[in-house]
Amino acid sequence: MKKLLYILSASILLGLSSCDEDFMDTKSPDQLTGDSFWRNVSDAEAGLAAAYSQMECATSYWGFAEIKFPVEMYPSDLVRIGGDAYNYEDWLSIYNFNVNSANTQTTSYWNIHYKGINFANQVIEKVGEMTEEQIDQAKKNEIIAEAHFLRGYYHLKLLLAWEKIIVRDAYPKGLSDIDKALSERTECWDFIVADFAKAAATLPGSYDSANVGRVTKWAAYAYLGKANLYRAGEESANSGEYYNAAKTAFAEVVNSNNFSLVDNFISMFDGTNQNSSEAVLELQLSNNTDNGAWFKFPHHRWIKPKGLYGWDEIAGSAFLLEEFKKEGKVATDGRYDHRLYGTLFFDDDYFNDSDNPRVYGYTFREWWDASSTAYDYTGFRKYLPSTREELDAYSHGNNMPLMRYADVLLMYAETLNELNETAAAIPHINNVRAMHGGLPAMTGTDKAAVTAQIEHERICEFAMEGSRFHDLRRWGKLNETMAAHGRSGVTDASHFFPIPESEANSNNNID
Structure with missing residues (x-):
């Protein structure tokens, strides 16, 4: 695009x-209008x-x-x-x-x-x-x-x-x-x-x-x-x-055979694997500014942690980190779910390896605060560019995934499970777990176990992709879950935004 x-x-x-209403009697013959364009x-x-x-x-x-x-x-x-x-x-x-x-x-x-x-x-x-x-x-x-x-x-x-x-x-x-x-x-x-x-x-x-x-x-x-x-x-x-x-x-x-999961989770978000085999729909941005084009933005500065000179607008919750870790270090290489490392920067041996400093040339503890002993910060890594040069730039134009094949597979699994085709749902869940998480197959085979597993996978797969609130609401779990995780104030009345005042003022059919 x-x-x-x-x-x-x-x-x-x-x-x-x-417009049906004529505000001017004279029209320029060479000006494009809705009819002539x-x-x-x-x-x-x-x-x-x-x-x-x-x-x-x-x-x-x-x-x-x-x-x-x-x-x-x-x-x-x-x-x-x-x-x-x-x-x-x-x-x-x-x-x-x-x-x-x-x-x-x-x-x-x-x-x-x-x-x-x-x-x-x-x-x-x-x-x-x-x-x-x-x-x-x-x-x-x-x-x-x-x-x-x-x-x-x-x-x-x-x-x-x-x-x-x-x-x-x-x-x-x-x-x-x-x-x-x-x-x-x-x-x-x-x-x-x-x-x-x-x-x-x-x-x-x-x-x-x-x-x-x-x-x-x-x-x-x-x-x-x-x-x-x-x-x-x-x-x-x-x-x-x-x-x-x-x-x-x-x-x-799924049956089109046009898509497959990529094995490097972070590559879909850091600009190194744009329009990948997993991309069903992707927002097309660009670092190319030829002929005055400009389709890049400073959104990485909004996301990136303050220790990397970001604006400190958002970070991962304690619950998110706990959810990622709850299965333990069961990945094929002895680490946690690989999606954790592609989603968050956090205090872990993976990010504290001085021989391979993975936080843009620093270890996590070096980057966070060399004098601090409180390393409980969890900054988002997802959507940040792959290189320090791009990270320090004021804007960048890496694409943003909107619909990934992983989402199709997990929604398909959820649908099959709701239709009591639970056995058919499990392979799709395991496909996502293996490719993106480096994880073994899920345990449990009944409908309730699959329902719980799908919620876990959607948390780990789509953190910072805007689906969690809507998932909880459609599952009927919004108020209780948010309260349990320290987000008070959610009531039935706050499930949706109010109609904007400007719309109500300009539209006579809205009270």
Whole structure:
């Protein structure tokens, strides 16, 4: 997708939404409008690039980290807030589960995702109106399918954060179109599932090297499965229907034989193995700044520990470290779960080997504080670049995995287990454990044991990837688990963010 992202800044498309209300009588004959822009395949690709551009809030230099990470990472028992984060009231309110409707981070998150939806709707409608003389039919169908995926993706991200959202199935053409009521969750799930299904039915399974990173049919199936699995956790009366739909979607990905787990866990996050055999969908960033391009951010500075001159915004919780260690040093090389070493820096012989100092040329104790005897700090390693030079740079453009094959396998295993196909679920769990953790096969063979194992694997596999809070909520374990791990303040009322004040003020159909 990097090639597409160079084509058009998303800001251009903002000005292309036509409006029924005429504010000016005179129009420039050479200025592009929403009606005149969509002329050929290049315009269609440019419009699609704008729809991609809002993914993961990677829309501004500072905002990428300071919107995405507080909103998605702070509501979790796997993290603790860093010292500098106490300087930001709106970040702190997310961490403490007392967000109000004026919170700047959640408001920005809402607005960015709806901007992406708006761009996707423009592509669906305007490319859909293009003639065969303007664009080849197969290419037209492919671009529209990508836009359906992106529209579903943005709606899904919103629905995981808010109890009710506005289903936007068309871009506003006038001020009156802005007013639209919130939809019930069942309607939202139906809409999201339909968009992913449309995408999966049309998208190709792969692209050439110039278009790596674009959404494939396998990504669409993976998210179709995820949507149905998460929905099943909310709607118990119809859970069997959704579990079966999830099983069918995940099986498409697994049986495609297009993906395999990588054996070096950290390589998927430090820039050394981008778009790997495990990448189902990956946010495409770049360190290349040719011709003024800029798709790199200082998010590593937000994540990296203060001992490495980071901003000290987030660290791993004591519970996360305990969960990683609870099986003991049972890996094939006598260490803990290998994912631990790829996720956290912590006080361990692995990081304190003076002959092989693995903390960017230091041992853990040298890096942390040579005069200290308290080495209980657990800083995140995941997403930090591989070299000291990149670490010290003000920004970097290493890709960020969004959907990994490991997630597909663990969600597939969960789905099979819920459908009482427990024996079929266990090999997928063991595959992830062996390849990423260097671990022996799980013990236990009944449904309850597999359920518990899946929770453990999801903690170790996806720490700092934003799934924990949603997992606990869909499993019905959120309040009790967070309280047990020292995160007080979680009540049923704080499971979702409040509708932003700016939305309520501008939309007459929201109270």
